[in-house]
Amino acid sequence: MSTSSGRSKVCSRCDHALNEHAKTNESKCKKCKRVFDICQAGYHGYEGAAPRGWRICKVPCGCGERYYPDKARGARPLQPHEYATGHPGYRPLEGFADSSSYIADTTDPGTTPAHEPTYVDLSVNGDWLEFNNLNGELISTTRDHWQATTILYQGVPTPCFQLDDDTGHSYYTWSLDLDDAQETTEQYPSERSQGKQPEQAHRRTFSEESEDPLQWSEERFEAETRGLNSEMERLAVSGESSQQAEENLDSTGGEHEPVSARMNRKGMVEFTVKSGKKKGEEGRSSKGKWKPEGRGFVYRRSDGRTFYAKEIKPAKK
Known part of the structure; x- marks a missing residue:
């Protein structure tokens, strides 16, 4: 079989x-028709x-x-040591001499991940930013899962975004703003050599000073919102129904x-419309x-529609 x-x-x-690599017409996603790169060489990385x-x-x-196209089903994702040595995702294997190095910019040794971060290309799927991990x-x-940090890339302190998973592995990427994921990695080395910095993306940092209200317990939620809804209390005292109160609340915004x-x-957050012409959507x-x-x-x-949920239930166990 020809691989040309x-x-x-x-x-x-x-x-x-x-x-x-596999031919373009044999490497297309069966849904969106974008093209995979599938290398058919017999060896990669260290022999x-x-x-x-x-x-x-x-x-x-x-x-x-x-x-996935049929040709991708029998293939494996590139491992860090299998990337080209000049690629930002390249990492040498232990025991092999190599001049490349990685240093994380952190002042707390306790925050250093158990494994050196692996570079990944992100792709956009609706609100998702997706990538393939080391296991494929x-x-x-x-966006909230990624934290801004700095690494030494080719000897230069370089901003990036990093994610640590629950297995101790860590991944990094240059930017979270992906107009075209196909061009991100191919363009980046030349941009970096010219000193161009990746654009900083909006993010929310979870810390003691900045907590996520969606992770409050029911008790915490009640404590934080008690006394903030005088309109609801007034309606309850006057004998109006909870349904009327909810309608008034919905109309305020x-x-x-x-x-x-x-x-x-x-x-x-997954949600379902409860009433109206779009009920069940x-x-x-x-x-x-x-x-x-x-x-x-x-x-x-972004399309102008506004949704209201009395509560956001936790994920099912």
Whole structure:
């Protein structure tokens, strides 16, 4: 079977010729039709350090493994030592001499991850930022999961965004603003050599000074909101029904669509419209978009619609 793709130049990720990669028409996502880079060379990285076989150099989208092209199903994601030595994701294996190094900019040794961070390319899937971890699993994150930090890249302190998972592994990427994930890594080395800094993205930092209201317990929520809703108390004393009170509350911030909302296991809020013409419609958003208002939470979507949830239930166990 021929492996020639007919493309010239060299892959910036695995350092093999693009002519050794799968053909474009055989490498498209079955859903969005964006093109994977699948290297069909027999070896990658240090000889004998990893199983021989094909490698996925780039996953261009976040549609999921069920939509992978057939040629990608038998391939493995590139491991850190299999990247080209000039690629930001490259990491040498222990026991092999190499001049590359990584130093995290941190003043607290206790915060240093158990493993050196691995560079990843992010792809956008709705509100998700997705990447493949070291085991080849597709990981879905939100912007809030990534923290701004600094690394020494080619000897220069360089801003980046870092994520630490619950297994002790850490990943980093240059930017969270992805207009076109296909161009991010390919353009970045030349931009970095010219001293261009990646654009800083908006984020929320979780700390003792900045807590996430969506993670409050019911007791904490009651304590924090007690006394803030005099209108509801007045209505209760005057004998008005709770339904009337809720209608008045909804009207205070504009016409909200009432929804039932619940966190999922990936940290996103899933909601269902409870009434009106859109009753039964489902949606999903990052939890940071829901803002405390009155005795509930409000999400103002970019299309102009506003949703109101009396509570956001915790994820099911």
